[in-house]
Amino acid sequence: MSANTEIKPFRIDVPQADLDDLHRRLDDTRWPDEIPGVGWDYGVPVDYVKKLADYWRTGYDWRAWEAKLNQYPQFTTEIDGQNIHFLHVRSTHENALPLILTHGWPGSVVEYLNVIEPLTNPADGKQAFHLVIPSLPGFGFSGPTKERGWNRYRTAKAWAELMRRLGYDRYGAVGNDGGSMVSPEVGRVDPEHVVGVHVTQIYSFPSGDPAEFEKITPEEQEGLKVLQWFYENKMSFNILHSQQPQTLSYAIFDSPVGLLGWNSQLFGDDPDIDADFVLTNTMLYWLTGTATSATRFYYEDAKAEAPKEPTTVPLGLTMFAGDFVSMRTFAERDHKNITHWNSYDRGGHYAAHIVPDALSTDLRTFYGGLR
Numbered sequence: 001m002s003a004n005t006e007i008k009p010f011r012i013d014v015p016q017a018d019l020d021d022l023h024r025r026l027d028d029t030r031w032p033d034e035i036p037g038v039g040w041d042y043g044v045p046v047d048y049v050k051k052l053a054d055y056w057r058t059g060y061d062w063r064a065w066e067a068k069l070n071q072y073p074q075f076t077t078e079i080d081g082q083n084i085h086f087l088h089v090r091s092t093h094e095n096a097l098p099l100i101l102t103h104g105w106p107g108s109v110v111e112y113l114n115v116i117e118p119l120t121n122p123a124d125g126k127q128a129f130h131l132v133i134p135s136l137p138g139f140g141f142s143g144p145t146k147e148r149g150w151n152r153y154r155t156a157k158a159w160a161e162l163m164r165r166l167g168y169d170r171y172g173a174v175g176n177d178g179g180s181m182v183s184p185e186v187g188r189v190d191p192e193h194v195v196g197v198h199v200t201q202i203y204s205f206p207s208g209d210p211a212e213f214e215k216i217t218p219e220e221q222e223g224l225k226v227l228q229w230f231y232e233n234k235m236s237f238n239i240l241h242s243q244q245p246q247t248l249s250y251a252i253f254d255s256p257v258g259l260l261g262w263n264s265q266l267f268g269d270d271p272d273i274d275a276d277f278v279l280t281n282t283m284l285y286w287l288t289g290t291a292t293s294a295t296r297f298y299y300e301d302a303k304a305e306a307p308k309e310p311t312t313v314p315l316g317l318t319m320f321a322g323d324f325v326s327m328r329t330f331a332e333r334d335h336k337n338i339t340h341w342n343s344y345d346r347g348g349h350y351a352a353h354i355v356p357d358a359l360s361t362d363l364r365t366f367y368g369g370l371r
Contacts, residue, residue, distance in 0.1 A: 005165055010074040010085060012066050014287050019062060022256055026057040029257045048268050049261045055275050065280045072116065077165065079158040085141035086134035091120040093128035097367055098168040100132045100159055104177025105294055106263035108140050108284040109133045111176060114356040127364045132166065136178065136297065140284040144293030151300040156185035169193055172367055176200045176352060184335065187313030196314040196370045198363055200351055204330035215329045223325030237265050241298030249292035259291050272354045316340030316366035320347025340366045
């Protein structure tokens with residue numbers, strides 16, 4: 001780790017010139033053609049992006065969201081040669097358990113804004129938490145990355161160092177999307193300090209072993225069907241990010257509508273996702289120039305050598321309706337200490353934003369059982 005361990009206060013203050021440039025680019029958008037009546041069959045529809053872009057240009061208030069983010073203490077520090085940005089919100093409650101919450105792509109720290117208050121300031125004597133919410137290396141105000149190798153494993157080591165630097169010797173790791181890949185690795189690299197890991201997806205897939213398939217349940221059979229559909233219809237972003245992120249970069253780094261359309265793949269078909277959430281997440285990529293470095297995370301991860309042994313720190317999963325279906329038969333091959341397995345009939349992929357009450361309750365249930 002770098003010898004420079006200083007933690008510096010940080011405040012978002014985007015120059016007006018950057019917002020003016022964004023508005024000019026939105027005004028000058030060259031829109032693609034589209035076959036009438038195809039909906040989402042060919043990808044994100046033009047009408048969907050046009051509606052969002054019009055709101056972005058004429059109704060969306062970045063300054064209001066900048067102020068909302070700046071309500072919370074933010075900091076930067078250098079770890080392993082990389083700038084790391086994070087929110088650090090401490091609870092006033094005694095014996096609050098520290099948690100480090102990790103987002104994924106195309107999300108950001110904005111994913112977790114709605115759970116900050118219920119987790120740090122609960123009513124009726126419920127379990128409270130101190131929250132550390134970092135921007136992934138290469139994402140938002142942590143980026144861009146400047147060298148190879150920032151995959152989930154290197155990130156996990158950086159998170160363990162961040163928590164050590166903040167003085168936390170006992171903490172939990174929480175994740176969604178890419179954060180659900182990083183957080184179990186935090187437990188792996190720092191098991192003497194991580195009390196437990198909670199995720200909203202466990203990305204364990206069939207190994208091809210016939211003995212595994214003999215054990216799968218009817219629910220897991222349905223999960224395999226969902227996985228197959230996703231692979232056949234919506235996996236293109238993952239493949240492109242993993243193979244040629246630089247080729248994609250010219251479209252999403254130079255054009256705000258290009259970035260909005262690309263990032264909307266995993267926002268747009270969820271009816272519970274509001275326009276401000278989509279645009280604020282997108283803004284954190286646009287304003288920081290991290291559209292490219294964020295996609296490199298996939299490339300680095302695809303090239304990384306994965307540990308062969310399963311994780312052993314207590315692991316909790318909560319699935320939300322409309323999201324990836326985790327399959328326990330495969331999960332137990334990769335994680336030997338699953339102590340919590342729950343599901344909700346609502347929520348979607350961005351549960352912390354859409355159903356913060358449900359996620360907060362589940363975090364308390366999981367970590368309450370480990371204390």
